Amino acid sequence: MSGDPTGAAPRRLRVAIDGPSGAGKSTVARALAKALGYTYLDTGAMYRALAATAMSQGIAADDEEALGRLARTLRFRFEPGPAGGQRVFVDGRDVTNEIRSSAVGMAASAVSALPAVRAALTGEQRRLGEGGGVVMEGRDIGTVVFPDAEVKFYLDAAPDERGRRRLRDLEARGESPSLGEVRRDIAKRDHQDSTRALAPLRPADDAVRIDSTRMGVDEVVQEMRRVVRERE
Ligand code: DC
16 A cells, blocks of 8 residues: 555656765665665676676776677676575576675776777666666666656765775685775775766755764665655
């Protein structure tokens, strides 16, 4: 039942969640999608999958022509994974684990600045999300991919807290960088992602901003659900 007095079914919206790395986007986006019965789409995973494929094929991170061609021809597939997670396949190959390394994260940030790459992946993301009923997380969803998204969030957290969260993620997958290294990587990625010419990371003017530094996951998701419910 919807809260609508006419009894109409709630609209299935496009929900954009943008923000810097380590802000908690993936965790809350997954939980929000589950709570709403929406599809979760991790656009960073597409840039990561492209970067990982390029690395495995020996394509340099600044070879725009080859990377653009690769971005236009790769076939992405997402499948539900354990614990509300998602498995990512490119051209039928399961790349879920390999795309989470810090090396692939840095390479994804580099290739994502290239216009030919952005054109291809932005087009694919629009195709995947156009029907609504999606929670899409990334850097430019509310500004470029779906500037007319019905709901936009900009999720941020203090750099120290983002560093600690990212360190926990990397440790869980067996990497053991120091907190200092993780913080430096995050600062570098923030700088690259927010100063590039095309689709830089920035809050959309009409985004609801949430600072998750001192908030638990449930609290953030609850706040987001409240905003979504108002617009259904
Ligand atoms: O969210 P993430 O850490 O998985 O993203 C990896 C990189 O991909 C990030 O540093 C910048 C890029 N990216 C982007 O440019 N636009 C998006 N919508 C999502 C990610």
